[in-house]
Amino acid sequence: MSATDDILAAAFRCLEAEPSLRGLGLAVSGGGDSMALLHAMAGPARERGIAIRVATVDHGLRDGARAEAERVARDCAALGLPHEILDWTGWEGRGNLQDAARQARRALLAEWAGRHGLEAVALGHTLDDQAETVLMRLARGSGVDGLSAMSALRREDGIAWLRPFLGLRRETLRAWLSERNLGWDEDPSNADPRFQRVRARTALQELAPLGIAAQGLADTAQRMTMAREALEALAADLSGRALRLRAGAVEIDAALLARAPEETRLRLVSAAIGWIAGRAYRPRLASLQAGLQGAGQGRWRSLSGVMLAERGGRLWLCREPGRAGGPVAADALWDGRWRLDPPPAEAEAGGLRLGALGAAGLAGLPGWRDTGLPRQALLASPALWRDDALLAAPCVDPAGPFAARIVAEFPYPTLPH
Structure with a gap:
């Protein structure tokens, strides 16, 4: 097969994995991999009647990033695709920059996809990215899960995250773009040895004489994925x-x-x-x-x-009670997972706060031991407050006026309550 056949086949396989897909987002930075994603996915998606939107995340970390995002916008306009620039302003100059940027990028894309009703977002990661990830995780002593690296399809945040090019080399995508006179931008940070991924890329070149190459590491990731699935079943x-x-x-x-x-x-x-x-x-x-x-x-x-x-x-x-979130509005998400059900009516919500039951709240509920739950568990359970007055403690008194539910599903089957 030619490079064109390989790339278009990867695009079609990606879409066939989600047969009911109606809205697809493309994450396009302007680099070679993501520009290939843009141009390769647009046609097959349109043939299937799938609406496409494109987003570029501007991390605001270097000069030139905005101009690159605007060039992506112009290419999208030429293709008749709606494009949006998502700005990240959360970097405080501390910690692991690349990890913080990666998490922020995922959160911004998830919010964007949700806002536009997109069931899936496609990313431009390649076989080279997969190999570099495996090498970095080997350096950290990762186990089976870490070495299984990136998945071609992962469901998270209510979105299917697709990586159609995980089986293709970076050089193949760039050659395909060049043959079509389609340009891309090179991010200078991809050559900055301060970043671990750049060092991993260099190390792969130096390991080649030992027979340690990108394809072998990607094959290892695939085998680790099979092992992880077996362990997950157990x-x-x-x-x-x-x-x-x-x-x-x-x-x-x-x-x-x-x-x-x-x-x-x-x-x-x-x-x-x-x-x-x-x-x-x-x-x-x-x-x-x-x-x-x-x-x-x-x-x-x-x-x-x-x-x-x-x-x-x-x-x-x-x-842990001391790590639970602070009070929030009664109709908001508390501690990243709890909601009142039903939420208080709008007219009643003024002055009501959802927060931890805590020692003070538990002291006012002498029957809490009847729940059979440890005290530690109840201290960090949700409670409805008006100032210092406890109005409801759903986990202690499930027959009260409000119930509380957790929005996140547990990843495995469980025994009935």
Whole structure:
């Protein structure tokens, strides 16, 4: 097959993976990979009656970025595609810049897609990006999940994130653009050795004499993906037999958990921690093992914003009270996961706040022990307040005027409540 055939076949396969797709977003920075995405996806999507929108994220971090985004806008106008520039203004000059920019970019694109009713967003990552990711994660000592790297299709934030070019080389896309006199911009940060990805790219060239090349690393990622799917199935099976969700906390049968292989135990507990604390990343392995060991001795341990302890043959995980979010409007999302259901009527909402029950609220509910829930779990449960007056504590009194629900789904099957 020619490069053209490969690229168009990748575009068609991507769209065939989502047969009911009606709205598709393209994330286009102006670099070679994303410009190939723009020009290769537009035709096949139109043939299927799929509405396309394009977005460029301007991180505001270097001169020239705005001009590049505006060039993308002009190319989109020539193709008859609506384009929007999304501005990131959240960098405070601290921490890992590339990680912060990546997370901000994903959040901006997710908000943009939701605003326009787009079911999917396509990204221009290539086989070279996949290989560099595997190499960087090897350097961090990542396990199976990390080494499975990027997925061609991932569902998150209610959106299907598509990577049609994961099997294609960067040079192939650029050659295809050049043959058609289609231009792109080179981001100078892609040659800046301060960034780990740039160093990984250089290291791949130096490793070539050893036979360590991009294709082999990408093949490793594919095999690790198969291994991860098998491990996920084991964790899902254990969860369905051993785990219950209780008022935003997680209760796991300690005996069943102890009999499972260590990888399965750690995977299930990590998923519970991520669900409770709203974390995208798993705790470090050593911290997770130490936390579980301490919890098994009956002591409450803090890990990644979550408290865990074994009580009466059950491992309990709940939100750490001191890490729960501050009060918000009664009809808003609290602590990244709780909503009142139904929310207070607009006329009633003035002065009402949704926040943690806390020690003061729990002290006014002498029957809380009847719930069978640990005190730690209830301290960080949602409550409706007017100033210092407690109006409702849905997790303690489910028969009250308001219920509370968690918007995030647990990633595995669970036992009934």
